[in-house]
Amino acid sequence: AQSVTQPDIHITVSEGASLELRCNYSYGATPYLFWYVQSPGQGLQLLLKYFSGDTLVQGIKGFEAEFKRSQSSFNLRKPSVHWSDAAEYFCALTDSWGKLQFGAGTQVVVTP
Amino acid sequence: ETGVTQSPTHLIKTRGQQVTLRCSSQSGHNTVSWYQQALGQGPQFIFQYYREEENGRGNFPPRFSGLQFPNYSSELNVNALELDDSALYLCASSAAGNTEAFFGQGTRLTVV
Numbered sequence: 001a002q003s004v005t006q007p008d009i010h011i012t013v014s015e016g017a018s019l020e021l022r023c024n025y026s027y028g029a030t031p032y033l034f035w036y037v038q039s040p041g042q043g044l045q046l047l048l049k050y051f052s053g054d055t056l057v058q059g060i061k062g063f064e065a066e067f068k069r070s071q072s073s074f075n076l077r078k079p080s081v082h083w084s085d086a087a088e089y090f091c092a093l094t095d096s097w098g099k100l101q102f103g104a105g106t107q108v109v110v111t112p
Numbered sequence: 113e114t115g116v117t118q119s120p121t122h123l124i125k126t127r128g129q130q131v132t133l134r135c136s137s138q139s140g141h142n143t144v145s146w147y148q149q150a151l152g153q154g155p156q157f158i159f160q161y162y163r164e165e166e167n168g169r170g171n172f173p174p175r176f177s178g179l180q181f182p183n184y185s186s187e188l189n190v191n192a193l194e195l196d197d198s199a200l201y202l203c204a205s206s207a208a209g210n211t212e213a214f215f216g217q218g219t220r221l222t223v224v
Contacts (some may be wrong), residue, residue: 044215098204
């Protein structure tokens, strides 16, 4: 059975510090993987996606993620966090028809 | 190019009532998926519609039903509302065979 696990429910980071959000997946083949961000009361915005090829993918807002097949991971990183990055972040995988399966999310709090 | 729009943005219903939520897909997209996001959780896949036919369903009871219209807009209907149906309902549209989905802002349903 496929699944997505985000081990960290809540992360607090200082503005300007680096950020890494963890995502582990279980899937029978190479999955399509995504990271979405959700601000309070808002829908989901796609940050980046991995389909195949280069395992380091670049996204919007300065985010990047690295696909590691051996570790079944797809961790999200940002070198320097801005106050506007405070939000909830969801890792997701999908089959070819775009039926997304999400992790439980990681809440990111940015302190001055 | 218009994005995904959902209506209404908020509504309150009484237990046992029925509700209809609406979604207009992004221009050029013929696939619509619905998700339920309970407070503090990741979105859960309800079902997907492609060319007016249901194309996959998550673990939701039959009182959750849907429609897709010739213009690819969609409705989610929930009968016999229960308190646990209180959630943010998200609609996402995509092009057929394309795994990238674009989300609306959601409808916040409160059942009292």
